[in-house]
Amino acid sequence: MSLLVPGTGKAAGTRRRPTGVAVPAALAGLLVLIALAGPWLPLPDPAAGTLDDRLLGPGAPGHLLGTDSQGRDLLARLVAGARPSLVGGVLPVAVAALAGTALGAVAGLGGRVTEHTVLRALDVLYAFPGVLLALTVATVLEPGLPTTVVSLSIVLTPAVARVVLTEVRRVRTAEYLEAARVGGASRGAVLLFQVAPVVAPAVLVYCSxxxxxxxxxxxxxxxxxxxxxxxxxxxxxxxxxxxxxxxTHPGVAVLPALAVLFVSVVFNTLGDALRRRTGDGTTPPPETVR
Structure with a gap:
């Protein structure tokens, strides 16, 4: 008969299966490093090309991944495109994390009226499919990377706010919060020093x-x-x-799509691994974003 470890429900002496955080975390770090070091890598000018070299296939002399329709080196352009592509993916999530944490925490700690008001405001954004909302905002603004960041931040913030609100609801009646309030701590201090450290792991897992x-x-x-x-x-x-x-040239045409797919798989795998590592069963998967 195996003995159970108190409070865990697991048999004593059983080895915990690895959650596989290291590999996706290393790949994500490598992607960021490539994006940052791209301008200093020994690659051709991504904006320079000749029509004589247009649409060369992968493995062509001097062009490892081939060239595009203007004769520009595809490897150089993929590396150069990593920076705006990752900025357009990471920065909106960071903005949504900050804005969503603030909204969710205020809704959870501000009383029934405040919570109801914030939830109804989030429902207005949830009424639009995420892609349609991003397209609407991006159409109104001038095309560019800032427009991408603004539109995606608006799309992602409601989902983060709901995750934070769920976590705040779980802890807002905890004794240490009551003790902080009785001790004279302001609402801002309670939010910053008591609530934020509790909800941070769930936000990190979800945002990854x-x-x-x-x-x-x-x-x-x-x-x-x-x-x-x-x-x-x-x-x-x-x-x-x-x-x-x-x-006509699928070998070169699909390379940017493969780059997007690879980054998406890496960060989704990282988020799943972090969720298993933390045992976070309350954080919904990213598919809950419309």
Whole structure:
């Protein structure tokens, strides 16, 4: 008969299965490093090309991954496009994390009227599908990376706010919060020093999964001409440029799509691994973003 460890429900002496955080975390770090070090890597100029070298296949002399329809080196453009693509994926999630944490915490600690008001405001944003809302905001603003960040931040904030509100509801009647209030701590101090450290793990886990979705959204906006404008290298814009040759030169046309897919898989895997590591069963998967 095996003995159970008190409070865990697990048999004593059983080994915990690895959650696999190291591999996706290392790959995510490598992607960020490539994006940051791109300008200093020994690669051709991503904006320079010749029509004599147009649409060379992978493995062509001097062009490891081939060239695009203007003869520009695809490896250099993929590396150069990593920075705006990752910024368009990570920065909106960071903004949504801050704004959503503030909204969710205020709603959870501000009383019934405040909570009801915040929830109804979030419901207005939830009434629109995420892609449609991002397209609407991006259409109103001038195309560019700032537009991508603003539109995706608006789309992602309600989901983060609901995650935070769920966590705050779970702890807002805890004894240590009551003790802090009785001791004269202000609402801001309670939020900053008591509530924020409790909800931070759930926000981190959830937002790590949102990065992959945000990268896909950002690439979609650029594909439609609402994100980073050409001739700057960006994976979504590169997809649009190579779309006419998809059937004739699929080996080069699908490379930006594979880059977007790879980043999405890496960050989704990282979020799932973090969720298993923390045992967080309250954080919904990123598919809950419309």
């Amino acid at each position: 999964s949102l990065v992959g979705l945000s990268v896909v959204y950002a690439a979609g906006l650029s594909f439609l001409g609402l994100g980073t404008p050409p001739p700057a290298a960006e994976w979504g814009a590169m997809l649009d440029e190579l779309r006419p040759v998809l059937l």
